[in-house]
Amino acid sequence: MTFELADRVQAVPPSGIRRFFEIAEERDEVISLGVGEPDFSTPWAARDAAIASLEQGKTSYTANRGRADLRESIADYVADRFDLGYDPDEEIIVTAGASEAVDLAFRAFVDPGDTVAIAQPSYVSYEPGVVFAGGEPLPVPTHEEDDFRLTVDALEDAGAADADALVFCYPNNPTGAIMTRADLEPVAEFAREHDLLVFADEIYAELTYDGEHTSIATLPGMRERTVVFNGFSKAHAMTGLRLGYALGPADAIGAMNKIHQYTMLSAPTTAQYAALEALDSCANDVREMVDQYDRRRRFVLSRFREIGMDVFEARGAFYCFPEVPEGFTAEEFAEELLREQGVAVVPGDVFGEGGAGHLRISYATGLSELREALARIEAFVDDHEGPE
Ligand code: PMP
Known part of the structure; x- marks a missing residue:
């Protein structure tokens, strides 16, 4: 082959999700x-x-870090909603989706051989992102008996004390788990004690149905070691517009911007x-959508x-994570359900360790379809x- 893939790509x-979409496309009336x-x-x-910006011909590049007025609005918004204080000039970067922010962080802070602990089950991009950056992913399985929250026991059992960084996402994709301030405190202490950088993916922060979202960056001693990812895809229903952002200390955001300005x-x-x-x-639109998701969730x-x-009682994002009944693997259940009944769900194994035996159900679908x-x-x- 003329193009020999780089080892880290090989x-x-x-993606494990793709195959199910291919089967779904073969069938009519799939939900x-x-x-x-x-x-x-x-x-x-x-x-x-x-539309107005296009009509006015506003189609040039913006400042590398994003428009100044947008960064100011983001600073006000995260201060108001999540008690996060970031300077719009130095501590915020606007990116092409939260996806770009995640990729920039891995590339800016992960050296070859560095270990990045990943709380799993998790969104599918962290592990490849770490590998593309030259690092070693270290899965940290979370457990249903802990309501899929990240615990110090889980971190210790996985050997995360020796890692260089930790990435997690709450409210969580795929489980719908959330973590309260009290849940985050021991994780923050662990990160400080073992000198871990923390990458906190908070893209579902608005979609918290039980209490208020807490960012780990608001805990004592965490702001200086945390980069927070967020964006407009989920809460503002803007996936295709590709807009996200990262918040962090000035030197961290500066390093990410160095990659961003070239790439x-x-x-x-x-x-x-x-x-x-x-x-x-x-x-108000966000509040209405969140109300709808909450109704569907229940x-x-x-x-x-x-x-x-x-x-288990999912309290955030727009997913729930039921267990498959005995006699099936998650993959068998998902595949047979799709073939026999035309309902597409995703087997939990796709989301890494701790996901086996479960299905990810997205309720970002109208109530009548649900x-x-x-x-x-x-x-x-x-x-x-019944009996076999
Ligand atoms: N993080 C998580 C946890 C997600 O679920 C997603 C989208 N599925 C992203 C990041 C990517 O979001 P964006 O569209 O902003 O790149």
Whole structure:
């Protein structure tokens, strides 16, 4: 082959989610509870702002770190919503999705051979991201009996005391777990004691249904060792506009900007106008979408319990993570459910250690579709119940 893949690219398997989408495409009338993106469209005010910016011909690059007015709005927003204090000039960078922010952080702070502990089950990009940066991922399985929260026991059992950095995401994709301030305190202490950098993916922060989201960066001694990722894809239903940001100490954000200015120049300009308006005038739209997700969450959890499938109480993001009934692996359940009933879900194994035996169910889908999907899941479980 003319193009011989770099070792670090060869080391990463293709995404495990893809295969299910391919089967889903072969069938008619598939209801997908597989994708992790809002079914809502971007609030109109944000779309209008993007359209107006195009009409006015505002299509040039912006400052590398993003428009100054947007960084100021982000600083006000995170201060107001999450009690996070960051200087818009030095401590915030606007990126092409939270995805770019995650990638920049790994490349800026991970040296070849460095170990990055990853709380799992987790969003699928961290492990490849660490490998692409030349580092060694260290999975840290979390457990259902801990409600999938990250604990010091889990960190110790995985050997994370010797790691260089730790990445985690709460509210969590794929489990829907959240971590309160009290849950985060021992993790923060562990990070300080073992001198770990912390990468906190808080992209689902707004989608917290039980209490308020707490960022680990607000805990004592954590701001100086933490980079927080967030963005507009989930809460503001802007996935395709590709806009996110990172918050961190000035030297950390400066290092990330050094890579960003050579590899990206600046985040998408049209999306920056949409985001500015989203922060300015769309708080009610966000609240309405969060209310809808919460209603769906309660419906889905109660239906799984009626069906007789164990499911822990997801309190954030737009996922729940039921256990597959005995007699199936998660992959078998997902594949047979898709073939027999036309419902697409994602087997938990895809999300790393701790995910086996579970399914990720996204409820970023309308209630009537959810109702039909759960009826089909019930029929599937009934069909397969009883003695073999
Ligand atoms: N982090 C998590 C936990 C996610 O679930 C996703 C999207 N599925 C991302 C980051 C990427 O978000 P963005 O669209 O902002 O790149």
